[in-house]
Structure formats: structure tokens, C-alpha cells
Amino acid sequence: MFAKLSKDLAKKGRSSSVIIVGGGIIGTMHAWLALEAGHEVTHIERDILPRSASVRNFGLVWVSGREAGKELDLAIRARELWGDIGSRAEIGFRANGSLTIATNEEEWAILQEAIEMPDAKKRGFELLTRDHVHSLEPVLAGDYFGALRCTLDAAVEPPFLLAGLRREMAKNSKYTWVPGCEIVKYKVRESGHSVKSSDGQKFSADRIVFVPGSEHKGFLADYFEGAPIRRVRLQMGATVPLAQRLSHSIADGDSLRYYPAFKNLSLHTLPSQSEVATALKMQLLLVQRADGSCTIGDTHEYDEPFDHELAEAPYEHLRSVITKIFGVEAPQIERRWDGVYSQSTSKDIYFRKEIEPGAVIVTGGGGRGNSLAPAIAEETIRSWQK
Numbered sequence: 001m002f003a004k005l006s007k008d009l010a011k012k013g014r015s016s017s018v019i020i021v022g023g024g025i026i027g028t029m030h031a032w033l034a035l036e037a038g039h040e041v042t043h044i045e046r047d048i049l050p051r052s053a054s055v056r057n058f059g060l061v062w063v064s065g066r067e068a069g070k071e072l073d074l075a076i077r078a079r080e081l082w083g084d085i086g087s088r089a090e091i092g093f094r095a096n097g098s099l100t101i102a103t104n105e106e107e108w109a110i111l112q113e114a115i116e117m118p119d120a121k122k123r124g125f126e127l128l129t130r131d132h133v134h135s136l137e138p139v140l141a142g143d144y145f146g147a148l149r150c151t152l153d154a155a156v157e158p159p160f161l162l163a164g165l166r167r168e169m170a171k172n173s174k175y176t177w178v179p180g181c182e183i184v185k186y187k188v189r190e191s192g193h194s195v196k197s198s199d200g201q202k203f204s205a206d207r208i209v210f211v212p213g214s215e216h217k218g219f220l221a222d223y224f225e226g227a228p229i230r231r232v233r234l235q236m237g238a239t240v241p242l243a244q245r246l247s248h249s250i251a252d253g254d255s256l257r258y259y260p261a262f263k264n265l266s267l268h269t270l271p272s273q274s275e276v277a278t279a280l281k282m283q284l285l286l287v288q289r290a291d292g293s294c295t296i297g298d299t300h301e302y303d304e305p306f307d308h309e310l311a312e313a314p315y316e317h318l319r320s321v322i323t324k325i326f327g328v329e330a331p332q333i334e335r336r337w338d339g340v341y342s343q344s345t346s347k348d349i350y351f352r353k354e355i356e357p358g359a360v361i362v363t364g365g366g367g368r369g370n371s372l373a374p375a376i377a378e379e380t381i382r383s384w385q386k
């Protein structure tokens with residue numbers, strides 16, 4: 001499938017030189033697909049190693065919660081691309097599926113509605129009783145009603161995802177990785193698009209893609225002025241390694257409130273969340289890493305300036321939910337961090353702005369940026385063929 005895609009892209013598009021500014025997952029997927037389409041890629045990153053949202057996230061490729069229609073279709077396309085890329089690069093891709101766990105009757109009733117949604121089959125939904133879940137995941141031995149399984153959901157490993165993709169791309173002589181290089185100026189000339197870094201390096205190419213994540217200021221500030229976009233801060237953690245393996249990624253019933261897939265279901269019947277979960281718009285997401293630890297989260301903070309400290313109460317809340325689902329005391333949390341993503345606030349799935357012919361800013365994928373990254377990049381490369 002992917003080979004067909006690249007042949008198709010290469011055939012229709014004129015091969016050209018491309019600069020990609022931003023080494024997060026959306027920038028890196030642009031580099032990957034531009035190379036596949038035969039372009040020469042200079043990939044520039046401010047930090048020596050990227051340290052923004054793309055390495056702070058869960059690594060979830062989450063199809064289950066996407067809004068019906070365009071967003072779901074984009075997520076399904078992205079999932080196909082992830083499957084192919086995951087078979088070719090060392091990124092820890094696994095088609096593990098997810099379980100959204102109902103811990104009360106109201107959530108269980110909503111899962112029963114979810115399985116009847118017109119696109120439930122397209123999403124790979126299955127409704128599982130508590131005993132069925134427990135037989136699949138012995139770790140989930142707690143007190144709950146059942147789960148919605150989504151067989152399409154998948155996961156990758158943020159600790160080595162970007163490096164794995166770059167290692168594979170480096171085998172292609174058309175790929176140049178330029179880390180530790182902060183772009184501070186952009187100019188369009190007759191000869192093409194030029195950028196200059198803070199230490200005076202200059203780069204030019206036929207096309208340029210700016211993928212700066214949550215950096216809405218700096219030399220791109222004018223283009224972001226008044227744009228329907230905001231930044232969101234999340235708190236995350238990692239538990240000590242578990243002795244047992246969990247094959248699925250896990251979400252709690254609170255996630256039903258936040259994922260747009262479920263927005264037309266009877267959410268008004270849900271009991272209120274705990275005080276801290278309400279204040280920080282929390283849900284539990286949990287995914288086990290290759291080393292056995294579990295990445296857990298999350299909170300959502302929208303008002304800037306963001307707090308510079310990590311609050312402890314959300315971690316206590318997450319551990320109490322895990323204890324309920326596991327049926328034993330939740331594992332200790334051994335690392336804590338936060339992360340900020342850029343989110344489109346318009347009806348657009350993400351923020352795309354052509355600032356000059358051949359120069360585009362792409363960001364604002366929000367909490368679905370990792371999931372959608374390859375499909376977002378594919379939309380850019382395809383737009384070059386028009």
C-alpha cells in the first residue's frame with residue numbers, strides 16, 4: 001500500500017528540494033513522505049534532540065475517539081500509514097487495540113450506545129463484559145462493568161520513535177538532518193525559499209514546511225496573529241515497571257466526555273467527576289511501554305500563563321482510578337512531566353496556512369497530533385501535485 005502511495009506521489013509531483021523546520025512527529029512525517037515522493041529533504045530542528053510534545057506524549061494512535069466523518073477518515077488513513085511505516089522502521093509500533101473501561105452503570109450504558117453507532121464497525125468497536133476483559137487482560141482484576149474495545153487503536157514508543165524514523169531516513173542520500181539549529185528568519189526570493197538560523201547558517205529550497213508545534217511566536221508570530229489556535233498543557237507520569245504485560249492501551253470512562261466520537265451519546269447521564277478531575281478536565285489514559293512501565297495521564301490546562309509546577313493531586317486521582325480497575329494498589333509513579341501541544345480551535349482538524357506559494361505552516365493537531373501525523377503530512381505532499 002505504502003509503496004503504491006509513494007510511486008503515485010513521485011509520478012505526479014515534480015521532484016524538488018524541501019526544507020522542513022521542526023523535528024517533532026508531524027515534521028518528521030513530512031520528511032518521511034517527502035522522501036518517499038522523491039524529494040530532497042533538509043530537516044531542521046532547534047534542539048539537539050527534539051524535546052517537545054512528540055516525546056512527552058502517550059504514543060497513542062487513537063482512532064476510537066475521533067469525530068465521525070472527515071476526522072475519522074483522516075485517522076483511519078493515518079492508521080494505515082502508521083501500520084506500513086511501523087513495519088519498516090524501529091518505532092515500537094503495535095496494533096494493540098484499546099479498552100475503554102466502564103466503572104459505573106452509566107458509563108456501561110453509554111458503551112452499549114457506542115456499539116450501536118453507525119460507524120462502530122468502521123472503528124473496530126467490540127463490547128466486552130468484565131469477565132471477557134479480565135480473561136484478555138489478567139492485570140485488570142478490579143471492579144468494573146466491562147469495556148469498549150477498539151481493534152484499530154495502536155501505539156508507538158515516543159522514547160525512540162523519532163530517532164527510529166530518522167535512522168531509516170538517513171539511509172536515503174536525499175535526507176539531511178540538521179539538529180541544534182534554530183530558524184529565526186524566513187524570506188521568499190525568486191530563486192526559492194530561504195531561512196537563516198540564529199548562528200548564521202542559511203538554507204534554501206523550492207518548498208518549505210514550517211512545523212513548529214506549540215511555538216506560535218518567534219519569527220512566525222505575524223502569521224499566527226489572530227489564528228484560531230491555542231496551546232494546551234498536560235501533566236503526565238510513568239509508573240514503575242509492572243511484572244505483567246498489558247496487551248491493550250487503557251482509557252477510563254471519563255474519556256467518553258472528551259472524545260468527540262461520543263458527543264451524541266447520553267453523556268448527560270454520567271455522574272459528576274471528582275473535584276480534581278473536573279477542575280483539570282482529566283481522564284485516565286494508560287499505555288505500557290516496552291520496558292514494562294506505564295505512561296499515565298492526563299490533565300488539560302487552557303489558560304496561559306501555565307503553571308510552572310507539577311500539581312500532585314491529579315496523580316493521586318489517576319492512581320485511585322487505576323487501583324479500582326486493577327483491583328490492587330496502583331503501581332507507584334516514578335517520573336512526572338508536563339507537555340504542551342498546539343490545538344486548532346476552529347472546525348478544521350488542524351491548522352494549515354499557506355504563507356507564500358510553496359511555503360506552509362502546519363500545526364494545531366492537538367491531542368490527536370501523533371495519531372494523525374502521517375495523514376496530515378500526506379495532505380501536504382499531495383497539495384504539491386495540484
Ligand SMILES: Cc1cc2nc3c(=O)[nH]c(=O)nc-3n(C[C@H](O)[C@H](O)[C@H](O)COP(=O)(O)OP(=O)(O)OC[C@H]3O[C@@H](n4cnc5c(N)ncnc54)[C@H](O)[C@@H]3O)c2cc1C
Pocket residue numbers: 021022023024025026027028044045046047050051052053054055056057058059060061062181182183184211212213214215218234235236298338339340341342362363364365366367368369370371372
Ligand atoms: C502530554 C501529551 C500527551 C499527548 N498524547 C498524545 C497521544 O497519545 N496521541 C496523539 O495522537 N497525540 C498526543 N498528543 C499530541 C501530540 O503529541 C502532538 O499533537 C504532536 O506531538 C505535535 O507534533 P509536532 O511535530 O507538530 O510538534 P512538536 O512535537 O512540538 O515539535 C515541534 C518541533 O519544532 C521545533 N521548532 C520550533 N520552532 C523552531 C525553529 N524556529 N527552528 C527550528 N525548530 C523549531 C521544536 O523544537 C520542536 O521539536 C499529546 C501531547 C502531549 C503534550
